[in-house]
Amino acid sequence: MRSHVPSYELVVARDLPHALSMLTEGFRPIAGGTDVMVLFEAGKLAHKKWMSIRGLPELRTIDVTPDHITFGALTTYTDVRRSAIIAAEFPLMIEAAALTGGIATQNRGTIGGNIVNASPAADTPPALLVYDAEVELTSPRGSRWVPYTQFHKGYKVMDLASDELLTRIRLPRKFASWTHFYRKVGTRRAQAISKVCFAGVRRGDQMRVALGSVGPAPIFLENSDISAISPIDDVRSTARYRMQVAKNLMEEFLHASA
Numbered sequence: 001m002r003s004h005v006p007s008y009e010l011v012v013a014r015d016l017p018h019a020l021s022m023l024t025e026g027f028r029p030i031a032g033g034t035d036v037m038v039l040f041e042a043g044k045l046a047h048k049k050w051m052s053i054r055g056l057p058e059l060r061t062i063d064v065t066p067d068h069i070t071f072g073a074l075t076t077y078t079d080v081r082r083s084a085i086i087a088a089e090f091p092l093m094i095e096a097a098a099l100t101g102g103i104a105t106q107n108r109g110t111i112g113g114n115i116v117n118a119s120p121a122a123d124t125p126p127a128l129l130v131y132d133a134e135v136e137l138t139s140p141r142g143s144r145w146v147p148y149t150q151f152h153k154g155y156k157v158m159d160l161a162s163d164e165l166l167t168r169i170r171l172p173r174k175f176a177s178w179t180h181f182y183r184k185v186g187t188r189r190a191q192a193i194s195k196v197c198f199a200g201v202r203r204g205d206q207m208r209v210a211l212g213s214v215g216p217a218p219i220f221l222e223n224s225d226i227s228a229i230s231p232i233d234d235v236r237s238t239a240r241y242r243m244q245v246a247k248n249l250m251e252e253f254l255h256a257s258a
């Protein structure tokens with residue numbers, strides 16, 4: 001049991017402009033807190049200025065236009081699982097959400113938090129990569145859309161400035177007729193961190209594949225060549241096992257989508 005509870009400052013953002021102004025004062029966002037609070041509890045939260053954005057309804061919407069489905073960064077796994085249009089057109093998002101933690105984590109954890117926490121083992125990034133997602137980054141200077149394939153630059157390194165908030169994620173509505181394939185391999189079927197996570201979509205010769213837990217960040221491939229992956233040995237698995245599982249999943253995907 002810890003005898004010392006670390007002290008930190010917490011503000012609650014009133015609205016998006018308030019949140020953006022607090023970012024410029026050195027506050028960092030807490031969305032669902034399911035990653036941040038684990039660090040807090042472990043005494044590993046070095047940063048002292050935090051801002052809750054959880055109560056901003058403008059960041060928890062799912063909008064549908066003819067070309068895109070756009071959802072707010074605060075969209076939870078449960079919100080995703082309840083969305084009929086995401087289920088119909090982006091089923092890998094549903095599978096990733098359903099395999100993330102348990103119900104309590106799904107009710108609280110957000111897709112934006114999963115992206116910015118930037119764990120190489122996170123479960124929604126591979127699905128977002130194959131669906132050609134774009135992320136909207138907003139600061140007091142304005143907003144910009146970045147292709148998600150270019151967002152992660154290395155281990156926990158992202159194209160995200162300290163005064164930027166991830167505000168929305170949009171998916172182009174062009175994959176409904178493709179074959180969709182998702183596998184999470186962990187120690188157990190549920191409530192386990194991925195040893196390898198695989199997402200793939202295919203239509204004829206066109207193929208998009210992404211993997212998690214096999215490199216410093218989620219990895220996107222435009223073909224079936226997995227030589228770009230660089231798994232490591234760690235507490236959850238070995239590099240050799242991960243490489244073999246990635247090969248097996250690629251074969252399974254190619255077979256299932258042929």
Ligand SMILES: Cc1cc2nc3c(=O)[nH]c(=O)nc-3n(C[C@H](O)[C@H](O)[C@H](O)COP(=O)(O)OP(=O)(O)OC[C@H]3O[C@@H](n4cnc5c(N)ncnc54)[C@H](O)[C@@H]3O)c2cc1C
Pocket residue numbers: 028029030031032033034035036037038073074099100101102105108109110111112113114115116117121122123124164165166167191192193194
């Ligand atoms: C019991 C348990 C089981 C879990 N199981 C899984 C699992 O199976 N698969 C998996 O992938 N993850 C899992 N997680 C991790 C976690 O639930 C997810 O990563 C979740 O999506 C994080 O979202 P959050 O809103 O809680 O993020 P928070 O903890 O609030 O924030 C995470 C990080 O993102 C930043 N951030 C959050 N929102 C924004 C934003 N809009 N703009 C900029 N920065 C932002 C925060 O500053 C922080 O650095 C698990 C966690 C727990 C506690």
